[in-house]
Amino acid sequence: MQKHIVSAGSLVIVLFALISAPVPVYAESIQLIPTASDQNKSLGEYLSRVGNCMGCHTAKGGVSFSGGKKMYTSFGVFITPNITPDRKTGIGHWSKEDFWGALHRGESPDGRMLYPSFPYTEYTKVTRKDTDAIFDYLMSLEPVSKDNPSDKIFFPYNLKPLLYFWRKLYFKEGVFNPDNSKSKEWNRGAYLVQGLGHCSACHSSRNFLGASQEEKFIGKKMTGVSWYAPSLTSRLEAGSGELEINEITELLTSGITRNAVASGHMATVIRQSLQFVLPEDIRAIAIYLKSIGKENSDVASAESFPVLSKNIRSRLAQGGKLYTKYCEDCHQSSGRGIPGIYPSLAGSRSVTMASPLNTILSVMKGGFPPNTTGNPRPYGMPPFQQIFHDEEMALVVSYIRNAWGNHSSLVTEIDIERSRNGGRD
Template structure:
């Protein structure tokens, strides 16, 4: 081969390399991968991990995964007094999920409560709380969701009763009850307090459960006063009453322990809250758990809920509780003890247990009927459970034993009737 031919061949080779490089850039631009350098790959993975963490804080998996279904593929049925809402597929599938969504589309859903096509979302999706999330955090969550396996799954439409199925009514609802806006830090508070407030009020959307709702389904803004959990017959206790779940008289470390493990010396999480601890809170960093605990402990106390007085017991009530005491000795005493103190780390104490003496007795009735376990967490990998008694004792007996527990060892709570038990027994949620 002559020298001239060698030079031409080298030039052609360089041209082919250049063309190949340009084609690579074009393909990268079309697929969204601009530079696959190790630095950019590490940055992308870091963003994905941050988004995964934030999605855990918001417990996106909990609502967007049907029982036994694929993660984030939706199909979870949320029963309410307005009908049943079916959660959507938020995997990156382009046909049935959010694979065609942009960051802007996702931001509008989180911040404005609007779908990609501009339709107003029903507030069963807690955008009333998520609106407080920053744009940066929303983008990180979106980046994570775009990285999960795409699942082709079309979910059925909502089953909403008339007239609530009329979407124009949402404009009125939003005017009355939706306040759009990112969380604004309180400059008089510490950074740690503000971080806790941001997590509790925003991504954690605690107020979505721990508040009463009006006849139109709107929660009392940032009240944290407790209420019926939407789609469930469980009662979320007040976070502003020391008689229920308020943290006023709890140490910061005790609140952290309860949030991260589901159990503490004086409390055990159960029902929907146990699920939140298992799926979400146990994965939070110690810094974020501490920030949440500091904020929760600082919530102003609702004296109307805390200052509850009960009259002296008449003789007929004493006899009623005596029947409950006999049932307690037969079915409960072996685990919870003669003095109701339980066994630390194994069986929860009933004496001084605020879950037992809550104003609304729904949760303790359900625990007796259905039994159950605290959440399985890294800090409590093998929780001790309680067997169900709904097939063993009658409603009248459940009422008697629960009434006894609520009024023994210094506890004071209202009496429970067989009607209360029957209402809880008839619920499957």
């Protein structure tokens, strides 16, 4: 269960280590004999990592778990509450039962229904034993007295009756039902992905009120923010059906492999949470992801692409010139990058998938893969939004989507404009 927190460079993690000092995470090395309650706390600490509670409940530069982080969504700005054991401003006066009510049913003990910006829609599948362990861990933290600022939720979503109807329509209290025809590992993976890991909070398409279509993992444009969370089932997007187990585990823990790199929100999820998940649990997650990738593999890729007109070929050639000038040093003329340093654009599903959004955002804003123990000093990519005007941006992105054997739709200036405005349709 012990996981040594060695990631450098992240203040949040350092703070976390300091705050969690009273919990005997290093019990082995200091020869303490852990009591059952201590063991529950360190299990709880681990599970809170898997659920990434700290990632949402910590403001930039704030004390871990004391809340105050702003979450921008198309429904408004949510500000996460303080979940340290302070009796007045945190959850210090809550019982285990109250805590279960929040995670399992999305109800606060003061009678408030909670918004699904808190992913209880997924956590509802977490077992009582696991929520109790998380509760014990949170209660062992230093209480922080910090009031919860109020959310700024847009009309009509701020009307509680709407939340009431939403819950009636879309929220079902869940239990995780193991599939006995599958292995123990597969079931553990399914439990983590569908429950604490709350992958479908981002990776499932949501209806207009923000309800995720359960367990489909079909990919969606994230609400309120620009990134597109690709399908975890389609082989044309981020389905793992054709990947080796160790390739999946490497991507989820280090953020970079020979063929893929995690960016944007996924980089954050890996930096804050997945890199700390135990090898046996990551393996279970990978086994589950591989199975859902296979079950739903689609056959579209073999379709032949039309012969490109002269005009289109000339536009792609213009994009190619920009590529040679600005990108080739890192991504190489072969488009294959340098393994583990600069990602390959040739054959990359992030680059060729139907939605060009993430690729446009990567080129506009640049970025870093997550810094993880497996990749402690990631190389970055510079932003190009100041260098290219929209037409050039469209040309270079169209080029990389169609060079080196890649085949994908061309990107227009309208696509670029849309991405600049947060990717709203």
